[in-house]
Amino acid sequence: MEAWNYANLWESVAAAAPDRPALIQGPRVVRYGEFDRRANALARRMLDAGVSHQSKVGAYLYNAPEYLETYFAAFKAGLAPFNINYRYGGEELTYLLDNADAEVVVFHASFAATADKVRGNLPKVKLWLAVPEAGHPIPDWAEDYEAIASAGADKVVAPWGRSGDDILMMYTGGTTGMPKGVMWRQEDLFKSLGGGANLLLGLGPLETVAEAGERVKAVVASGAPQAVTMAVAPLMHATAQYISLGALNSGTAVAVLPSRKFDAVELFDEVDRLGVSSLIIVGLAFAAPMLETLDANPGRWKLSSLLRIVSSGTMWSAENKQGLLKHMPQVTLMDSLGSSEAPGLAGSMANAAAPAQTAKFAVGANAAVFTEDGRRVQPGSGERGLLAVGGHTPIGYYKDEEKSAKTFRVFEGQRYSVPGDWATVEADGTITLLGRGSQVINTGGEKVFPEEVEEALKRFPGVRDAAVVGVPDARFGERICAVVDFVGDKAPTLPEIAAHVKSILADYKAPRELVLARVERAPNGKLDYRSVKEMALKSLAAPAT
Missing domain, CATH: 3.40.50.980 (Rossmann fold)
Incomplete structure (x- = not known):
């Protein structure tokens, strides 16, 4: 053959x-x-x-x-x-x-x-x-x-x-x-x-x-x-x-x-001109301006050919998905959790009949969640674990045996790709994504994943995008700093932002610093957390005007 x-x-x-x-x-x-x-x-x-x-x-x-x-x-x-x-x-x-x-x-x-x-x-x-x-x-x-x-x-x-x-x-x-x-x-x-x-x-x-x-x-x-x-x-x-x-x-x-x-007006023009059936985006870097453009131009485009929008690589908020579906009720939104070395970790689909949830996914056919010592995380246990996908996986990383050994591991006698995403397994078997362990913030002994705080921040009215980093703290080791990209007349204050996050997550996950600035993402929609942290530290060190 x-x-x-x-x-x-x-x-x-x-x-x-x-x-x-x-x-x-x-x-x-x-x-x-x-x-x-x-x-x-x-x-x-x-x-x-x-x-x-x-x-x-x-x-x-x-x-x-x-x-x-x-x-x-x-x-x-x-x-x-x-x-x-x-x-x-x-x-x-x-x-x-x-x-x-x-x-x-x-x-x-x-x-x-x-x-x-x-x-x-x-x-x-x-x-x-x-x-x-x-x-x-x-x-x-x-x-x-x-x-x-x-x-x-x-x-x-x-x-x-x-x-x-x-x-x-x-x-x-x-x-x-x-x-x-x-x-x-x-x-x-x-x-x-x-x-x-x-x-x-x-x-x-x-x-x-x-x-x-x-x-x-x-x-x-x-x-x-x-x-x-x-x-x-x-x-x-x-x-x-x-x-x-x-x-x-x-x-x-x-x-x-x-x-x-990227220009969302040009995008929608091309969808109608070509009869595009599927779009490939990467989270809010594309989805946010798409929704803003549709809101600002009701009825300008037919978009009747469009049947699905696929995203992967970064979180895509439920609020944005719901907004897009109001304009395009025939579309299915496919939020895929995966990476270069581990496609198919998990997925989430939303349409007009099935509302979306942020960071909530159904585990892929060959995927599971394991603790660092190789135990399978049980549904409803509340235990955190690493997402892993088996089946057809990469050979490894080119000329990097050490990194390959850390990422491609054997659990229960099967080879898995384990890119570093942490999650919990809910009682119904779905997973809640916490984030990448390499970005975890340790504040007073508590581990906080930036992605889950970022998603809470994006639910605050007027927040277009958000990034969360840890900055040095003499007492707690690190404290949480929110970098918020806000659109609107009245910018939020730190107490308002912190109260909002506390209404969704545990109190210790609320930001203790706030920087209002544009959140820059790479063309692939991802954040460079090192650059964000450097910008936040400079902003916090600058004298008030």
Whole structure:
């Protein structure tokens, strides 16, 4: 049987429906046949550069069709693609490319100045491919990506062939340390993400690679409209990337926004223009301005094509979900709890008939909660434990055996991925997410997870976003500081905020410091707690005016 390799799957779809849109950005449409031929040409150029089996290919790109073309080319050539945070500066970029042993780097031409500063420290890179952009010339040390891709080529298979063992690497954000490359066998990633199942089409997992094309042929023959998934979040983030990979398995078109800065008006314009059926976001960084825009423009958009919004990677408040559902009652909101190394930990679905709850999830099919010493947490016990997911899991972290041993552990004779999320198990078997242990605040011997306080803060009227950090305290070791992004005429006071939190959580979890400031999040929706803490400390130390 043909290997569970994404190149094989997408080639099957391209052969079945070559004229169907595969990738969309604004007026640009790349159809499946073109997607296949462009990736062939890129794969051939990478092989000609002298790479070897499983050489690493970095995608230093904004959201664009070229992102998924780069991955397709790498899969075809038996190479291992990996994501690069496009916000990284020189030192961060050098570290990442060196750590990954990158041999090919595909980058938007506007990143040429940054790439030029670091390339002298990266002797392993054999090929730099620059994606053209208006006003940004292709540097003489790089090759023109578009000139290569647009020429197209017939099917490319490397001398070493393709395998389900071929790797995709997903680098984590590094907000609590240097980025780590999560190594996924393609077969394991494919199966952990449902094995080609499609909820919108009511289809179960694929039995063979060929069936991917057969299913698409059946959909085309039926006359049903093509599904369109829009990656609103960056493709460098696991949520958007993993779901987009799966969407292409079913012949879905993957769209990205025309602009590089998120604009909710543009988003809703594109939903109506393209008939988008699914959106991929990351929590309130996207959902908050979406709701504000809908509230400010009632009835401006139809949005009738939209059936689901998927989020993962950060908490998404129940209040925001309920607000969105008032505008789009036909939509199902899917809040997935997972990470780069552990998709499918748990999930929550909300629709007009089933109200949402913040941080309350149903445990995934292969997931459980264990204490640090390996005991399974019993429902209703009130005991805290670590979320773990078994089944198809990553190999480990690239070149980091120590971190791999801490994250990939054996409980009850089974290997689990344990990324560090703490939770309790309720009497009904659902879990309540507490947060990531690396950010826990120890105040007077009590452990407080920032995420649960943040979610309480977001329920205060006028709070657009919030972050919680621990700041030094002579008596308690740390005290809780709330950084609140407030919109409105009358800003809240610390006593008001503290009383609000106490009405929801235990008293010791209430903030004892308050900083009113914009809460900055990365493009993937996540907080850099170190930067937030530095900002809070500076603000608290500044003299009152």
